[in-house]
Amino acid sequence: MSERVAIWTDGACSGNPGPGGWGAILVYGANSKELSGGDAATTNNRMELMAAIQALEALTRPCDVDLYTDSAYLKGGITSWLAGWKRNGWKTADRKPVKNVELWQRLEEAASPHHIQWHWVKGHANDEMNERADLLARQGMRPFLIGRAARAAGTFK
Template identity: 45%
Template sequence: MIEIYTDGAASGNPGPGGYGVILRSGKHYKEISGGFRMTTNNRMELLAVVVALKALKTPGQEVVVFSDSKYVVDSVEKGWVFGWVQKGFKDKKNKDLWLQYLQQHKLHKVKFKWIKGHNEHPENERCDRLAVAASQDKANWAIDAAFEAERNSSSKLL
């Protein structure tokens, strides 16, 4: 069993953002984080899960993802995302990340557990610190190309 803890952060929403991940299985422990110059909190919450699942080296793993994001947890556990696929993600945000998630979902046995954020849960607090630090690390920001392209095309319509 692999435990994955995730969190996302964005300052301004949209604004600079980051994600934090902890992967734990037995004596194995790994932290991953990354930051972006312009993104949203929901994108970072979802990207954290995608990055974590992509980090798994062997297919078919039993995984429990602990997240404080109702958006992510409910979308999967309540099956909403599978309905969005059937409707071509019409009027849904973050299609690019959901498609990446679904590719990883097929490879593993994934379950989600919602945990209350900022509630002194050690791994959730650590993921939050990783996400916030990455969101503030301007020297290492990446570009969330899908978000910025969608945002730029939307602003041209105004």
């Protein structure tokens, strides 16, 4: 794999659970691509996972990837906990079902063609690309906030 791609991801949620969004920025050389989306009823952790999944699924061939996230849940899950969960039949160390198992499985599949270095960055600490990913996540959430407000006001069914 000779192509190196840098990816920044973030998730956002208004309430937890509640409307949420995800954002990702992919940078390859001088080229970049921004992705975002959301869900009407979700959690912040699900949106963090979706950001990474969508970014990796957007790659069209195997790449060397540096993926930057401010989610300890995402980084810890993919780098430390996933192998144990699989060995335990998708159960945690205390034998409880893994939350978001379908997204973890999808992330594992999306990651498999690539050589990925996972990096944790401190959120809201003036990292320009992390801040941009956060903005994209909030933009992805916005249509679902508008729908929620309209339903609460009785103007949208």
